[in-house]
Amino acid sequence: MGYMPVPQSCIFCDNSACSCEHLWPQWILDRKSFGSFRLKRPGALEVILSNIELTVKSVCEKCNNGWMRAPEGDANPLLEQMFDDKPLALDLNQQRTIATWITKMAFLFDSKKGRNAPNVFYEENQGTAFNEHLLTPQFTLIWIGRLDEEHRSADGAGFTLLSKEERIGEGTSLTLANEHFVPDRQHPSEGDTDGSY
Ligand SMILES: [Zn+2]
Numbered sequence: 001m002g003y004m005p006v007p008q009s010c011i012f013c014d015n016s017a018c019s020c021e022h023l024w025p026q027w028i029l030d031r032k033s034f035g036s037f038r039l040k041r042p043g044a045l046e047v048i049l050s051n052i053e054l055t056v057k058s059v060c061e062k063c064n065n066g067w068m069r070a071p072e073g074d075a076n077p078l079l080e081q082m083f084d085d086k087p088l089a090l091d092l093n094q095q096r097t098i099a100t101w102i103t104k105m106a107f108l109f110d111s112k113k114g115r116n117a118p119n120v121f122y123e124e125n126q127g128t129a130f131n132e133h134l135l136t137p138q139f140t141l142i143w144i145g146r147l148d149e150e151h152r153s154a155d156g157a158g159f160t161l162l163s164k165e166e167r168i169g170e171g172t173s174l175t176l177a178n179e180h181f182v183p184d185r186q187h188p189s190e191g192d193t194d195g196s197y
Pocket of ligand 1 (some may be wrong): 015062
C-alpha cells in the first residue's frame with residue numbers, strides 16, 4: 001500500500017487547498033516589475049524565489065474564486081491611488097476596506113510558513129471567522145504609511161512583549177510595501193523571525 005499524503009485543508013474553510021493563490025495578487029505584479037523576489041533570513045544567504053515559491057497551497061478553489069475576490073475588488077481603486085502616491089483622505093468605510101485587504105494578505109503570508117510550523121500565527125477558527133465576517137481579528141493593529149522611494153517587499157518578525165522586564169506575551173508583525181504604499185500589521189502571538197520576501 002502506497003503512502004498518500006493527506007491533502008491540506010483551506011485556511012478559510014473545510015475544503016481541500018489547491019496551489020491556486022499567489023502571495024501577491026497578479027494585478028499588483030502587473031502594475032510594475034521590481035525584478036525577482038528575494039528571500040532574506042537572518043544568518044542565511046539571500047535566495048531568489050521562483051514563481052512556484054510565490055504561490056500558497058493553503059486556500060481552496062472556492063474561496064479563491066469566491067469571497068476572496070471581494071476584498072481585492074473593493075480595495076483596488078483606493079490602493080491604486082496610494083501605490084501611485086496620490087494624496088487620499090480615507091473615510092471610515094474606506095479604512096475598513098483597506099484593513100480587510102491587509103488582513104487577507106496577512107493570512108496568506110502567515111500560511112506560507114506551513115500548517116504545522118511553530119511560528120504560525122493565525123488559528124483555524126480565525127480563518128473561518130474572517131471568511132464569514134471579513135473582520136480583522138481582535139488585538140490586531142494596522143498602520144499605513146507612504147514611502148518616498150518605491151519598492152515591493154514583505155517583512156515578517158516575531159517579538160516578545162515585556163512589562164517591567166517580565167514577559168507578558170509574544171507578538172508578530174508583518175510589513176508590506178508596494179510602490180509608495182506601506183501597511184504594517186502587529187498582533188501578539190507566538191513566533192520567531194519569519195524572513196522576508
Ligand atoms: Zn476555502
